[in-house]
Amino acid sequence: MKRLSRLYLLVLAVAIFSTAILAQAAKDAQPGSEFDPLVTKSYVDEQIQKLSSKIGKTQPSSSGSSTNVSTVDEQVIDNLRTDVRDLTNLIIDAYTKIQTLEKQNYELIQKLEAIESGFVVVEASKGQQIALGAGSEAIVRSGEATAISGIYGGLADVTEARDLTSGQAITNQHLLISARDDGRGINVVSDVCFMLIRGSYSIE
Secondary structure (H helix, E strand, O other): OHHHHHHHHHHHHHHHHHHHHHHHHOOOOOOOOOOOOOOOHHHHHHHHHHHHHHHOOEEEOOOOOEEEOOOOOHHHHHHHHHHHHHHHHHHHHHHHHHHHHHHHHHHHHHHHHHHHOOOEEEEEEOOOEEEEOOOOEEEEEEOOEEEEOOOOOOEEEOOOOEEEOOOOEOOOOOEEEOOOOOOOEEEEOOOEEEEEEEOOEEEO
């Protein structure tokens, strides 16, 4: 039993050491390359099966009879298989979270760049709606448009110091601010409408 425990610890240590080396080597590698391979669950299972067959492999002795060189308990193999699968799932979960964080970081950078770049000219056609993000500012330069209320309130017309609710006409050249990202925005009524917008927005 001590021999099995030592073998288990040795295999586990080798797996951890190999993972650390591969992680360091793949740090700057392209995903899917030979330095950063994408491993599937079926591949891991196949490698475990090969390892299991090698561990329990028999070799002929000098007398001609077959001798079991290293017979390992099936429980040890199951434990190794479970550990590798858990490690694989952990890596997949970590990779998924990294992708999510990268997406959020990219969106944040876009918002910061939009704020730093100042006002941008936006052209919209009749029937289109411009959803403004939290803290976004807008000025209708030409054309006709109405306000769109959000879940928690209307669109702030800071020039007149009042809130505009859905359907109310927007006065051109007035500064509008969206306090929250809750659906507040601008509905274009005329054939074409030109606006100045600073901050995040989307055209629907």
